Amino acid sequence: MSSGKLRAAAATAIAFAALSLAGHGVARAEMVYRMATMGEPKSLDPHMVSGTWENYIVGDAFLGLMTDAADAKPIPGAAESWTISDDGLTYTFKLRDHKWSDGRPVTAEDFVYSFRRIIDPATAAEYAYILNPIKNAAKLNSGEMKGMENLGVRAIDDRTLEITLEGPTGYFLELLTHYTAFPVPRHVIEAKGQDWVKPGNFVSNGAFYVTEWTPHARVVSARNPNFYDAANVKIDKVIYYPDEDRNAVTKRFRAGEIDYADDFASEQIDFLKRELPKETRIHPYxxxxxxxxxxxxxxxxxxxxxxxxxxxxxxxxxxxxxxxxxxxxxxxxxxxxxxxxxxxxxxxxxxxxxxxxxxxxxxxxxxxxxxxxxxxxxxxxxxxxxxxxxxxxxxxxxxxxxxxxxxxxxxxxxxxxxxxxxxxxxxxxxxxxxxxxxxxxxxxxxxxxxxxxxxxxxxxxxxxxxxxxxxxxxxxxxxxxxxxxxxxxxxxxxxxxxxxxxxSKALVSQRLKGYVDNTKHIHRSRWMWLEG
Structure with a gap:
């Protein structure tokens, strides 16, 4: 084949690869969002992490009963509605009809399994204590009580979950946005064991699922086509860079290699305000x-x-x-x-x-x-x-x-x-x-x-x-x-x-839209998109 024909064929292939049909036949290039999280994840299992840098990844991948809006306020997540008893002790959640990324339905039993799993002392989840407001959680986690069936979480039917608390807890709904309360896929964990978080095995119920994890280099997630609100998720792929070198990250941001950096070295503040005034974001935290x-x-x-x-x-x-x-x-x-x-x-x-x-x-x-x-x-x-x-x-x-x-x-x-x-x-x-x-x-x-x-x-x-x-x-x-x-x-x-x-100190590209400064400094990829 001649060089001219090769170039034409390559151009055609690139054009077809870059376009996807959406909605009413409108062509759209793949949208890739690149963020620097400033830390290597210990795990991608939401029951085994404890850092803000890990929260970016698992928070994009999983959906708790409640979730974070663009401004980090709690909104309905896997639960579409709920009722609270008059004494403030019993919460009854009605789950929305949604699926795991492998197409299997998410049920109330998945949540029962997940809450029991993180509270079980055999799991050794360091962050389990955050769920102590749930009835018997502290006693079960410490080993003082036996029998995970005693945990105040039960499935009434496939789409109805009941959680009973030790005492009235005014912040309980917001607590459920946290990754300790995320569901994990029992069917995958029982089949794959600890390898369930490896790319190829990874299954989640949120807007994205992990497709690659190269330690100390990057984690990659793809848009979950089975996510209940997938039609409104604009980003196709998220690349998370764990680099802890703030100066190196800033250089990559300035070079256009990163769209969002979770932090920057304070010593650079004068330079950044002068050179990148619109991209430099500082907000109460x-x-x-x-x-x-x-x-x-x-x-x-x-x-x-x-x-x-x-x-x-x-x-x-x-x-x-x-x-x-x-x-x-x-x-x-x-x-x-x-x-x-x-x-x-x-x-x-x-x-x-x-x-x-x-x-x-x-x-x-x-x-x-x-x-x-x-x-x-x-x-x-x-x-x-x-x-x-x-x-x-x-x-x-x-x-x-x-x-x-x-x-x-x-x-x-x-x-x-x-x-x-x-x-x-x-x-x-x-x-x-x-x-x-x-x-x-x-x-x-x-x-x-x-x-x-x-x-x-x-x-x-x-x-x-x-x-x-x-x-x-x-x-x-x-x-x-x-x-x-x-x-x-x-x-x-x-x-x-x-x-x-x-x-909070962040570098935010002017191309990144849907980003909202907030006091929790939580920014889910689900709500954002890139322009230009």
Whole structure:
């Protein structure tokens, strides 16, 4: 064949490959959305993940009873309607007629199986505690009770699911948007075991399903033709890049290789505002950046040592001089704007000048047996990120001012958080972003029963009692009062060193439409599309 004919044939082939018939015979090129999630997924099983970076993938693939709208507000998902009993304890959901990506119908029994699976201690799901509002969930997950049939979830028929709670839980519907409450395909898991999440086996009930996973390179998902609302999903393929190097991601974004980046290095803010003012998005965010301290490990079991470390951290210098992107200094657990909680908590010492705080910190360390001849030495661990490193370097210098020697240790996100969940830390970087807009979501991290996600192993009987009590009452004012009391206990015990309250920082291509800034910083691919 001549070169001219080859070029003509190739052009024809490309044209046919690029076009698909839609609706009324309108031709459309394949729409590919490329995002940088900033972290390698530990798994694609929604019951085995715990990170915001993983939420992008599993949140696109699965549909809970409730789901996130474009603005992250809870809307009907797999459930098309529901009723709530007068006492607020029983929720009855009517499932919409929809299918798994392999064409098999989704039933109420699928949800029963899924809730039992994540609560079952044999599953070892680190995030199972978030479902503790469900009747007997905490007892079953801890092993205190046997028999998963005792979990307060049952199928009345194929399309009717009933969930019974321990106590009235005003945020329960929003909680159901979270991936711990996503259904998983029992028929595939029983056939494939742990390999069910591998491309080729992967089955989901959301707008997309995973077709490729190349570790440390990319995850690819395709539009699910069996999704109940597939006709309104415009994106055909999503490519998720896990690169944790914010500067490298920014370069790729500027080169047009990425449409959305979940974060950027704060040191670039002046450059980005100047060069990419429309693409640089900063928005209030329900999240707290903090340093958990291992309260079970000497010398950090001494409250004086923990208080000294917290006193010496200059939060204002970190937000105003290191980050410079609008973050707020944090002295408490719960960020501003959370539910009906009101103003964040701050201990009295937070108002003291830094020099007075440093003097007090040195005095406390001396009482604990540390000084110039015997400095306190510790490891400060953080996961890979330019911002985390810059903050750790700043804190290292602040601690040096009071005679503390901190060794900085950097690990990739997956390894870092695995170690935190195993309580292998002195002091470490961590963060929490709201799963649902209620202060309980933040304070629950410090409950004894939270287990692996309570990284520093803080445990206080009165704190635990207050948190259990707030979950049993419907009066929102009383609930908030009890949680304020609980937060004061934890902060006064220096269970954490809060650093700052978040803003979300993202790079959003002008081609990307349907993107809505929101305080949960959740952006499902289902609602977006690309133009130009």
């Amino acid at each position: 329900l999240g707290t950046y903090y340093y958990p301290i291992n309260v079970k490990k000497p010398p950090f079991d001494n409250p004086d040592v923990r208080r000294a470390l917290s006193l010496a951290v200059d939060r204002e210098a970190i937000t105003d001089k290191v980050l410079k992107t609008g973050e707020l200094p944090a002295y408490g657990v719960v960020p501003p704007g959370t539910g009906e909680y009101g103003q964040p908590y701050a201990p009295d010492w937070s108002k003291l000048p830094l020099k007075e705080r440093q003097a007090k910190a040195k005095e406390l360390l001396k009482q604990a047996g540390f000084g110039p001849d015997k400095p306190l030495k510790l490891e400060l661990a953080y996961n890979t990120s330019e911002n985390h490193k810059r903050i750790a370097v700043a804190v290292q210098a602040m601690w040096k001012q009071i005679g503390v020697q901190a060794e900085l240790v950097n690990r990739e996100a997956k390894v870092h958080y695995d170690m935190l969940k195993q309580h292998q830390l002195d002091v470490a970087r961590a963060a929490w972003v709201a799963d649902y807009n209620d202060p309980q979501n933040f304070l629950s991290l410090l409950e004894t029963r939270t287990g692996p996600m309570n990284y520093g192993q803080f445990s206080d009987p009165e704190f635990d009692r207050l948190m259990l009590e707030q979950g049993r009452i419907r009066d929102q004012g009383k609930r908030m009062e009890l949680m304020h009391q609980a937060e004061k206990i934890a902060i006064d015990a220096d269970a954490w060193i809060p650093i700052y309250y978040y803003v």
